[in-house]
Amino acid sequence: MKEIIEFWDNNGFGFSNVNAKQQLLAWLDDSHFLQSKEVILKALVIACSNNKRKLNYVVGILKNWENESLLTVEEIDDYHESKKQDQNARNSTHSFPTGRDIPRGFELDLTAGEE
Template sequence: MESLQGEGYFEPSKIYKPSPNEKITANKYVLWRDRQTCFYTGLVLQKKDVHIDHIVPKTDGGSGTPDNLVVSYAKFNNFKSGTNDLEVVVNAWNEKYTNLQIDMDVLKRKIFHLKEFEKTRIENEVSYRETINNNIYDTYTLRNYLDTTRGQYKQQQEEEEEKEEEEQDVAEIIQFWDNNGFGYNNINAKTQLLSWLNNSLFKNPKEMILEAMNIACASNKRRLNYIEGILRNWLNESILTLEEAKSSNGKPNKQYKDEVDWDNL
């Protein structure tokens, strides 16, 4: 049996972390993720002793993606070289080196958690740089990030996009109103018409408002109450999409004809 104690191994004073502008390769990411620590032995490594190892060897079809890449102590990686059965390697290592034992059961759990972590990271499109910048190195820190920081950011983004879309809808309706003779200075009428954007029954309220305005223009009835009459009839007749509105040609069914007199609006 051999011991590694005689080597006088000293842990490094500094652990690798990429600079802000550094291009992050898979190997650099793995070196950071594993905290420059041997995945197998738990030894914090000096840079000269760092190898990036394939858990499943390339000769056995192992991929070069981070779910199959780990930091390895160079001595263990060289010891492992040429042997495809990891358990055999670990047993042989434990027999040879008494003070740097590897628990195979623990190692199997670590491999399982590593694959789960990388799978979740990829599914959520968390990049190497995003992972590093937010100090994400295991499933717990990843889940916490997705549920808090990124979740809040995503919600904020969605809210901003929704607000931008609403502002664009308002601008389109106002522009149509002003450019088609509905009354440029009729602020109250424009405000009342814009309130229809909040009608959740229509699949796309903006499209329905613009279509009603088109019909009003074609009928030379450029008045708010005429537009609203069209919109109310569509709701009464459960015409909720632009396609349905176009096929109806803006005409009400007989059952609603007495309710809204289109020609006298």
């Protein structure tokens, strides 16, 4: 609990925002995470890296992980790594040409229709 409060206070989440701290600490007891403290700290780190130092953002991260049944830091890391690999694979193997092919025999006549 002390580590979470210290991280919150030292990283710009709002030193005097006691209500937000209490709501965040409720996740220690009310969540299904197997490593509650570590998971909450990971969510705080991600919020900092995205420059989103708000309780709602952190809670959103935690809810997403809970909805995905990611209950440990290892499961969260594996999930994000596999998503990153999937995205990289999609980006590298699917290159689509821009525009449409020009049909054979097509001739562009810029003066057509002018008389």
